[in-house]
Amino acid sequence: MSGFKESEALFERSKKVAPGGVHSPVRAFRGVGGVPRFIKSAEGSRLYDVDGNSYVDFCMSWGPLLFGHQDPEIADAVKGALSRGWSYGTTEPYSLELAEYITGQLPWIEKIRFVNSGTEAVMAALRVARGATGRSKIVKFDGCYHGHVDSMLVRAGSGLAEMASPDSAGVSKNVAGETLVVPLDDLPALETMFQAHGKDIAAVIVEPIPANNGLLLPKDGFLEEMCAIAKKHGALVIFDEVITGFRVAFGGMAERTGLRPDLFTYGKVIGGGFPVGAYGGRRDLMDLVAPSGPVYQAGTLSANPVAMTAGIAMLKKLKRENPYARLEKHCDELCRKLEKASAAAGVKDIKFQNYASLFWGVLGSAKSADGFVRAQTQIPENQKERYAKGFHSLLSQGYYLAPSGFEVSFMSTAHTEQDLDGLVSAFVKGLQ
Numbered sequence: 001m002s003g004f005k006e007s008e009a010l011f012e013r014s015k016k017v018a019p020g021g022v023h024s025p026v027r028a029f030r031g032v033g034g035v036p037r038f039i040k041s042a043e044g045s046r047l048y049d050v051d052g053n054s055y056v057d058f059c060m061s062w063g064p065l066l067f068g069h070q071d072p073e074i075a076d077a078v079k080g081a082l083s084r085g086w087s088y089g090t091t092e093p094y095s096l097e098l099a100e101y102i103t104g105q106l107p108w109i110e111k112i113r114f115v116n117s118g119t120e121a122v123m124a125a126l127r128v129a130r131g132a133t134g135r136s137k138i139v140k141f142d143g144c145y146h147g148h149v150d151s152m153l154v155r156a157g158s159g160l161a162e163m164a165s166p167d168s169a170g171v172s173k174n175v176a177g178e179t180l181v182v183p184l185d186d187l188p189a190l191e192t193m194f195q196a197h198g199k200d201i202a203a204v205i206v207e208p209i210p211a212n213n214g215l216l217l218p219k220d221g222f223l224e225e226m227c228a229i230a231k232k233h234g235a236l237v238i239f240d241e242v243i244t245g246f247r248v249a250f251g252g253m254a255e256r257t258g259l260r261p262d263l264f265t266y267g268k269v270i271g272g273g274f275p276v277g278a279y280g281g282r283r284d285l286m287d288l289v290a291p292s293g294p295v296y297q298a299g300t301l302s303a304n305p306v307a308m309t310a311g312i313a314m315l316k317k318l319k320r321e322n323p324y325a326r327l328e329k330h331c332d333e334l335c336r337k338l339e340k341a342s343a344a345a346g347v348k349d350i351k352f353q354n355y356a357s358l359f360w361g362v363l364g365s366a367k368s369a370d371g372f373v374r375a376q377t378q379i380p381e382n383q384k385e386r387y388a389k390g391f392h393s394l395l396s397q398g399y400y401l402a403p404s405g406f407e408v409s410f411m412s413t414a415h416t417e418q419d420l421d422g423l424v425s426a427f428v429k430g431l432q
């Protein structure tokens with residue numbers, strides 16, 4: 001490691017021209033303290049910073065890079081796309097190819113609309129749900145993140161049936177009041193919410209594997225029951241598969257659970273690392289979207305041909321290589337090794353929760369009966385402080401994890417056995 005003087009200098013400059021010096025909050029390292037590293041390039045499993053350090057990257061741009069940085073197949077496709085121009089502002093065959101491919105592979109996506117981010121996808125899906133049902137309220141779960149849509153920036157109020165209060169300045173009480181928040185892992189609370197507000201609830205939105213406040217593993221049957229309760233009350237169900245789509249399986253959690261909610265949102269993997277989001281689902285619902293229906297939604301750069309081409313290359317490679325079982329096995333092995341190493345070092349209260357190629361360290365005892373963290377309120381007391389220490393120990397040894405104890409880590413096919421064993425060794429050193 002050759003220090004981080006250059007990163008520090010750039011961060012100081014950046015703070016003068018951007019809020020907090022960043023363009024997305026977690027990047028500022030507020031969750032772990034210290035100076036964010038300025039990355040000048042990346043390849044395979046590695047990030048390279050401006051001071052000449054390299055890091056094995058377990059953040060992977062927060063999920064999109066399932067094949068690692070600069071995957072050659074995606075790079076070739078993108079270079080080809082660039083040579084044809086990079087924005088036409090009109091109809092083109094590339095989004096058609098991606099739309100036909102997705103609707104062909106995932107039968108529950110009967111129609112799809114491309115946007116530029118996961119946030120946009122959620123915003124539009126909520127609008128469709130309201131347009132379809134004529135109802136105004138949305139149920140979300142405490143601890144699920146659905147992008148920075150105004151109405152989704154809320155946490156649970158203290159009482160069960162209480163209206164949510166905004167989690168961010170600038171979100172009006174009226175907007176926040178349209179959102180009803182229910183604890184995860186609590187079906188009776190969901191039923192009670194529907195008893196109280198059923199006729200006004202347009203949709204329930206859920207991250208089928210909540211992965212934005214740690215990795216909150218739902219109990220078997222939770223998603224099935226949740227869908228059933230919503231249906232009984234005439235509300236739609238939206239699976240926000242922005243993280244899980246094309247990551248936990250090609251068909252995401254819809255494939256893994258067999259559940260068929262009404263609408264889906266995608267992002268992250270679907271663009272291969274370029275800015276893409278999408279929403280889709282039942283044909284009758286999607287036909288409500290402009291210009292075929294009354295629900296307005298548009299985008300100057302939507303279905304950008306370069307991003308669409310990256311997405312096509314990404315998804316076709318995923319389909320062909322089918323890396324899911326292998327990734328899941330490696331991720332599980334890594335987590336068990338990390339747990340074993342903790343136990344061997346006499347640290348008894350570190351556990352790793354993992355699902356497919358996502359993993360998250362639980363640093364302390366889960367505040368739950370079965371020892372698993374399934375809701376935000378079950379996250380151990382000192383998670384933040386302990387993670388910050390571990391993060392900096394690993395960073396100084398050349399391993400980059402998400403700079404927050406409440407974010408998951410992402411495994412990619414670019415991670416070698418050496419990368420994974422190296423992480424375990426670095427972790428052991430950190431424990432000492």
Ligand SMILES: *Cc1c(COP(=O)(O)O)cnc(C)c1O
Pocket residue numbers: 116117118119120122145146147148207212240241242243267268277
């Ligand atoms: C990342 C994420 C979003 C927001 O996507 P952006 O592209 O960051 O706007 C929404 N929902 C879930 C589940 C996500 O993980």
